[in-house]
Amino acid sequence: MNKHEYQTQIKFLADYADTGLLTSYYAMNDEEMIEKEIKKLENIIHKPVEKVRAHFNRIDIPKTYQIYNDMELKKDYSMGYNHKIGFRAGTCLPFKFYDIENETETFLTLHPTIIxxxxxxxxxxxxxxxxxxxxxxxxxxxxxxxxxxxxxxxxxxxxxxxxxxxxxxxxxxxxxxxxxx
Structure with missing residues (x-):
């Protein structure tokens, strides 16, 4: 996202289509890095980032989703396998992330990917x-x-x-x- 020509293309796409953040590989559970990446994208597209997908589906349940929820991200598309077809959560329907550590249903909706x-x-x-x-x-x-x-x-x-x-x-x-x- 550092090159100006990429930023222009990203802004153009965000003006006409739903967009979200693909976090970097090392951002998993690094709140500062995730927040920095969100702010960078928001500065390019001039609107709030509400959707996210972890690079290579790198999630640490429940920690990653707790971070996303705390950052008020609304939709995640990381609940999928990298090496096989199928539903990592056993469902093809979106569902709210339930934070078992805090015994609460969150505002974050998980959208399972299959392939x-x-x-x-x-x-x-x-x-x-x-x-x-x-x-x-x-x-x-x-x-x-x-x-x-x-x-x-x-x-x-x-x-x-x-x-x-x-x-x-x-x-x-x-x-x-x-x-x-």
């Missing part, structure tokens, strides 16, 4: 066309039960990086499929 582009490419060793089939199958299963489908995509899937060539179609076709479904 990611990186997972399909590296753990499942799929090609983009097969990855798309898996993505659609997972989304359809979730839809069948009235759940919420939150796949995770990374920005490099839309890049010109050689190792990701052809993968942009996974993103494009997934969005098309589920916005027209």
């Amino acid at each position: 990611s582009d990186v997972m399909l490419k590296y753990q499942y060793r799929q090609k983009p066309d097969k990855a798309l089939k898996i993505m659609i199958e997972q989304g359809e299963q979730i839809k069948k039960y009235g759940g919420h489908f939150y796949p995770v995509f990374h920005n490099f899937i839309l890049s010109d990086l050689k190792e990701w060539q052809g993968w942009n179609q996974l993103y494009i076709e997934t969005v098309k499929y589920f916005t027209n479904a």
Whole structure:
């Protein structure tokens, strides 16, 4: 987020779409670092940050969620596996984080994720066309039960990086499929 051209792109996206913070890898449970990252993004987008996802789903339950709740973040998208398809919390529905240490329901809503582009490419060793089939199958299963489908995509899937060539179609076709479904 340090380069001016990135800041301009981030601001443009935030003007037209929901945005949130992807915390840095080392921010897990570092309140000062998380707060600094939130403030930096807020200064770029000129509105409060309410959504968060921990880099590489690095969360320490309940500590990370207690920090997010204390910082008045409203939605988290870190409740997912990195290496396998499935629901880390056992549900495809968003739910309020219950702070068991303090015996309180919080204002933080957890939105479970099920699958990611990186997972399909590296753990499942799929090609983009097969990855798309898996993505659609997972989304359809979730839809069948009235759940919420939150796949995770990374920005490099839309890049010109050689190792990701052809993968942009996974993103494009997934969005098309589920916005027209």
